[in-house]
Amino acid sequence: MRTVPPEQWEQHHNDGMTFSPLGDDERALLAEHAPAPERGRALEVGCGAGELAAHLAEIGYQVDAVDLADAALLRARVGHPGAEVRWLRLDIEHHDPAPLGDAPYDLVVFRLSVAFVHDRTRVLHALSRRLGAGGTLMVITPVAAHTPAERRHIALDEEEITALSCGWQSVQRLAAGEMAVLVLRGPCADTVAVERELPPPGPAAIGAVAVVTDRSGRVLLGYSRDGMWELPGGKTAGGESFEAAAVRELAEETGLHAAEADATVLMMLTDDSHGVPRLTAVVRVARWSGTLANPEADKFVRWEWHELDGLSRLGPLFTPAAQALDAVWPGVIPRPPAARAYPHEAEQPAVPGESAEAARRREVMAQAVIDAGWALSAEVRSALRSVPRHRFAPEAGLADAYHHDLALITRRDELSRATSSVSAVWLQADMLENARLRPGAAVLEVGSGGYNAALIAHVVGPTGRVVTVDLDPFVVERTRRFTAETGIRNIVAVRGDGALGAPAAAVPRGGFDAIIVTYNAWDIAPAWREQLAEGGHLVVPLEVHGYTRAITLKRRGEELVARGWTYCGFIRDAGALGRTTPEAMLADGELRLRFEDGPGGDTAGLDGALRGARHEVLTGVTVARGESFETLQLYLATVLHQQGFCRLAKDRKVDTGIADIPPGADAAALLGKASLAYLTYTPTAPGTAPDGTVEFAVHSYGQAGSALAERLAGAVRVWDDQARAHGYPELTIHPAGTPDTALPDGHRIDKPGSCLAFHWHPPAPAPGPAASTPGNFSPRITT
Secondary structure, X not given: OOXXXXXXXXXXXXXXOOOOOOOHHHHHHXXXXXXXXXXXXXXXXXXXXXXXXXXXXXXXXXXEEEEOOHHHHHHHHHHOOOOOEEEEEOOOOOOOOHHHOOOOEXXXXXXXXXXXXXXXXXXXHHHHOOEEEEEEEEEEEEEHHHOOHHHHHHOEOHHHHHHHOOOEEEEEEEEEOOEEEEXXXXXXXXXXXXXXXXXXXXXXXXXXXXXXXXXXXXXXXXXXXXXXXXXXXXXXXXXXXXXXXXXXXXXXXXXXXXXXXXXXXXXEEEEEEOOEEEEEEEEEEOOOEOOOOOOOOOOXXXXXXXXXXXXXXXXXXXXXXXXXXXXXXXXXXXXXXOOEEEEOOOOOOOOOOOOHHHHHHHHHHHHHHHHOOOOOOHHHHHHHHXXXXXXXXXXXXXXXXXXXXXXXXXXXXXXXXXXXXXXXXXXXXXXXXXXOOOOOOEEEEEOOOOHHHHHHHHHHOOOOEEEEEEOOHHHHHHHHHHHHHHOOOXXXXXXXOHHHOOOHHHXXXXXXXXXXXXXXXXXOOHHHHHHEEEEEEEEEEEEEOXXXXXXXXXXXXXXXXXXXXEEOOOOEOOOOOOOOOOEEEEHHHOEEEEOOOOOOOOOOOHHHHHOOOOEEEEEEEEEOOOOOOHHHHHHHHHHOHHHOEEEEEEOOOOOOOOOOOOOOOEEEEEEEOOEEEEEEEEEOOXXXXXXXXXXXXXXXXXXXXXXXXXXXXXXXXXXXXXXXXXXXXXXXXXXXXXXXXXXXXXXXXXXXXXXXXXXXXXXXXXXXXOOOOOOOOOOOOEO
C-alpha cells in the first residue's frame, strides 16, 4: 500500500482528476443491503467529488461526508449544490473525530478509499462502534487481480481483503463489476487466541515479544500470512538477551528501531504449544524511531497501530501475543489463554502517549464536573484535567472513559456480577474534596483500581504518598501496571483485606492524613480509625439498612464525627466485614424481604396475608418531580430500626400486581406478625399540584397491617414536619460495645466493628409501642 500525503490529494482534486463513476450495480447493492431507515444516518469516508454522498442523501439518509482534502470538498459542494449533505474536512485515520459528534450511524461506507488508509482494521473497528443497532459498514474496493500493476496501490489483494474482514461477526463478500463489496455487520467478534498449525521445532521454544505503542498510545500488531494478529517478536539467538532479541525482531519485522536500554523485560510467561514447552519474555519498549514498514512481506500482510479498547474484538490473535498484551494491560484481552507468569523486578519505564481525542474528552469531562460544583479546589481540578482516565480503563472506549457520570466496570465474577470498577468521576472528585487532601499528605485508599489512586497522587504531589489496598490480586496487578505505564511513582499497591487497613510497615507515624474507601462498607473497620491521624478524614460509602451515603468522618479521639454526606452507590465489600444480607422470599419469588441491618425476621403467615385485603394510608406528604427526598430513606431506617424495619424488593421480570412497587425497585417496609407495611407513592389529583408531583402512601397487609401502616406513615409525616428541611443528621461512630451512657441522644445501630449514633434535628420522637406481637424483635438489634 502506498500512503498518499494530503498535499498530493489537494493537487489531485485541483487538477480535476476523475473517479470511477457510481455504477448501477453499486446502487442496487446499497438498496438491497443498506436501505435507508426513517431518519437514518450515513457516513461516507473519503467522499472525493461527492457522488456517493449525494446519492445516499437522495435515497433518504442524513449524510456526513468526510475527506482530508479541501479541494475534494469544494468539488463536492460545487458538483452537488442541492444535496443535503454535511461536508466535513477530516482525516479519519489521524484526526480527532470530534466533528462527527457522538450520534450513531446506520451506514458507514468506504468507496475506493480504504486502500489509502494505513491502519484499516483499527479505523473500521473504531467506526463500527459508531454504528447503531443493526448498522452496516460497507467497503467498495478495487481488487488487485483486476487492477493494472501501475495502479496496484488503489486496490487490495485477497489476503488484504481477508484481513479487512477480520473480527466481524457478519461478513458478506459481494461484487460490483470487478470491484469487491464487503458488507460488515457487528459488533465486532470477540478476540480468539490461536496457535500455528505446526508446532515449534526443538525440545522448547524460547523467545521474546516487543510491546510497542505510538504517540497516541496505540499498540503495534501485524497481520501474518498465517491469518492472525501478532506482536513483533521471535526466538532468541545464541547468547542474546531477551531485550536484545525483542529490539532486533522489531527492526527486522517492522523497520522500527529501539535501543536495548529502552527495552525492559516486564514478565516471563510459560505455557506449551502442541506439547512443546514455551518461554516468552514480555518486553516493553519505551522509545523507538524510524518509519513503519513491512520488510518481511512473506510473513506479514501489514502492520497496524491498534487502540487498546479494540483488542477485545480483533479476531484471531497469536497466543503469546494475547498473553503478553494481557500482562501489560490486564483485562484488555477477554479470557486470555492460561500461562504461568513470573514478573520481573526491574522498574518499568513510563510510556507516554494519548490521542488528541482523549485530551479533548478529558477537558470536557473535567469541565462538566467543575460546572456541577463537585470539584472546588485548584488541586482536584488540576487532577481531573491531567490524569488520563482512559489509561486506567483501557478496555473502555474514550466516550465512556471520559463520561463524567459513568462508572466503568473493570472486573466481573463467574456470574457476571461486577466486582471492581472505576467510579463515576464526579463522585471521585467529591470524595477527594471531602478528604481535605493537601500536598505532602499520606493517604490510604481502601479498594483499588488505579484511577482514583492516581487522582489522589496528583493532588498530594511528589512529596505525598498513596497506599492502595485491594483483596483481588488481579486488581492489584492491574493498578501496578497502569500506574507504572503512566509514570506515577508515589503509589504503592498491596494485596490485602481493606478491613485490616494498610500493612503495619506502610502506616506513617501518627497515621494517615486521610483514608478513602471505594466500596460499599457495611461496617466501619476499627483499623480505619486506628490508622487515621487525629483530625484526619475518613470518607466511606457506608450502608445503613442498605442505603449508601459517602460520609466524611473526622477523627476525634476514639470517635468519628460526620462532616458531610453524598448520595451514592458502590460495589459491595467482599472482605471480612462484608455481609450477606438475610432475605425471605414471598409470593412465589415475586417479592423478597431484605434485612440489611439485622437478623432475618419471622415471615410466618405473611404469604397468606399478602393475598388478602390491602390497606392504604395516605401520608399527605408530597414530593415534586426532581425534588430530593434522600434523607427520608435514612430517617426511616434509623428511627424505625428497632421496630421491624426492612426493605421489600420486587422481581424485575414478574409483576402480578401484588405490590405497588416498580419492578426491580425496593421500598422501605415494616414487618409484624404475619403483617407487612411498605412505603410507596401515588400521583396527586390533577390540578392540585404541579405535574409530576406524587404523594407518599403506605400499603399494608395482615391483621396488624393497619397499625404498621399508621406507624410508617406517621414517621414520614414527622420527617416532613421536623427533619426534611434540616438535611442529614448528626452522626458519631464509636467503638463496638460503647454503652448508651457514653453516646449522645438519638438512635443507635450496632455492628460488629462499630456503633453508629444518629441525632436528627430536631430530635425524632421515640416510636410508640410496637404494633407487632412482642418477641419478634429485640429492643436493640445487634448485628
